[in-house]
Amino acid sequence: MIFLIEYDRHAGRLVEIKSFSKADRRAAEKLRLQTELQLNRYGVNHEIVLLEAANKEALQRTHRRYFENVLELADRETVVGNR
Amino acid sequence: MPGRGGMSGQARFPDSGLSVKLSRTQIDRLGDRLRSAPPSEDDLVLLDEFRRSFGPAYEIVVGRVQELKLAPTGRPAKSTPSVIEKLKRETIRLTQMQDIAGCRVVVPDIVEQDRIADSLVAVFPGTPVTDRRSNPSYGYRAVHLVVQISGIPVEVQVRTLLQHAWAELSEKIADVVDSSIKYGQGPDQIKEVLKVASDAIAEFEALEYNLYGLKLDDKEVELKQKWIEKIEERKKSLAAICDRIKSNLEELKKRDQVVR
Numbered sequence: 257m258i259f260l261i262e263y264d265r266h267a268g269r270l271v272e273i274k275s276f277s278k279a280d281r282r283a284a285e286k287l288r289l290q291t292e293l294q295l296n297r298y299g300v301n302h303e304i305v306l307l308e309a310a311n312k313e314a315l316q317r318t319h320r321r322y323f324e325n326v327l328e329l330a331d332r333e334t335v336v337g338n339r
Numbered sequence: 340m341p342g343r344g345g346m347s348g349q350a351r352f353p354d355s356g357l358s359v360k361l362s363r364t365q366i367d368r369l370g371d372r373l374r375s376a377p378p379s380e381d382d383l384v385l386l387d388e389f390r391r392s393f394g395p396a397y398e399i400v401v402g403r404v405q406e407l408k409l410a411p412t413g414r415p416a417k418s419t420p421s422v423i424e425k426l427k428r429e430t431i432r433l434t435q436m437q438d439i440a441g442c443r444v445v446v447p448d449i450v451e452q453d454r455i456a457d458s459l460v461a462v463f464p465g466t467p468v469t470d471r472r473s474n475p476s477y478g479y480r481a482v483h484l485v486v487q488i489s490g491i492p493v494e495v496q497v498r499t500l501l502q503h504a505w506a507e508l509s510e511k512i513a514d515v516v517d518s519s520i521k522y523g524q525g526p527d528q529i530k531e532v533l534k535v536a537s538d539a540i541a542e543f544e545a546l547e548y549n550l551y552g553l554k555l556d557d558k559e560v561e562l563k564q565k566w567i568e569k570i571e572e573r574k575k576s577l578a579a580i581c582d583r584i585k586s587n588l589e590e591l592k593k594r595d596q597v598v599r
Contacts, residue, residue: 268515289387303420308413318412320507329508330585332578
C-alpha cells in the first residue's frame with residue numbers, strides 16, 4: 257500500500273494520512289504534489305511524503321515518528337520492551 | 340549516479356519515463372534556489388519531477404529487497420523539507436544527493452543486520468556499505484547501502500530494533516525540540532543523554548553479538564550465562580536512560596514549553 261502523509265514537524269503531529277493501492281501510484285504522486293503546492297500557497301510548511309509498506313501496521317513500526325509523540329518514543333517499554 | 344559522471348547535462352535518467360528530460364545543470368540550479376529562498380511553485384514542480392525520475396530504480400531495489408523475504412518500507416522520494424534542510428546543512432549539490440529514494444528495513448538484532456547487509460551486497464554486487472555502528476553519526480547507528488541502478492542511487496537502511504528506536508526518538512526530538520539535535524547540537528541535557536543512550540545500545544549489541552558467537556559446548560555454558568546476565572544488566576541501564584530522557588524532556592517542556 258502507498259500512504260500519503262501530511263506531517264507538521266514543528267508540532268510533531270500527523271495532520272492527515274491517506275492510503276492508495278499500488279496501482280494508484282500515479283494518483284498518489286499527483287495528490288502529493290497538489291497538496292504541497294496548495295500548502296505552499298498558504299505558507300504552510302508541512303512535510304508531505306509518500307511511503308510504501310505492506311500495511312499501516314508495518315508503516316507504524318518503521319516510521320513511528322509520524323504516529324507517536326516524543327514521550328511515547330522515549331518510553332522504556334517502547335525502547336527495550338521487545339528485547 | 341547523479342553528480343558523479345554518467346550525465347553529460349542532458350537526457351538524464353533515460354529510463355525514467357518522464358516526458359521532459361531534466362539536465363544536471365537545471366537540477367543543480369534548482370538546488371541552489373532551494374538552498375537560498377523559499378520554494379516557488381515552479382521549483383516545487385521541478386523538484387517533484389526530479390524525484391519521480393528515481394521511481395523505476397526505486398521499484399527495482401524495493402522489489403529485490405522483498406525477494407529476500409524482507410518487509411521494507413519504501414520512501415520513493417525524499418520530502419521537500421528534508422531535501423532543503425540537507426542542501427542548507429551541507430555543501431552537496433542536489434544531483435549528488437544519494438538518498439532521494441530509498442527504503443528501510445528493521446531487523447531484530449545485530450546478527451540479523453549483518454546477515455541482511457551481506458545478502459543485499461550479494462544481490463547488488465559492488466554496493467558500498469556504510470557501517471554507522473562502528474562509526475556513528477552523532478549517535479545514529481545503522482547500516483546503509485547505496486545501490487546503483489543504471490547510475491541512479493537508491494539508499495537501503497538496515498536498522499536493528501534498538502538502533503531504530505534511538506533514531507526515531509532522535510528524529511522526533513529534532514522535530515519538536517531543536518532540529519540541530521541530529522547533528523550534535525541543541526540543548527545539552529538532551530544531546531548528552533541521547534549520546535549515552537546510543538553508547539548503551541552499542542554495548543548491548545556488542546554483548547549480544549558475542550553471545551550469538553558462542554558454541555554451546557560445556558566450556559562455554561558458564562560463559563554464556565555470564566553474557567546473558569550482562570545483557571540483562573545493560574537492558575536495565577538502557578531502561579533507566581530512557582527514563583532520564585523522558586524526565587529531561589518533561590523538564591524542558593515545563594521550562595520552555597517547546598516539547599510537543
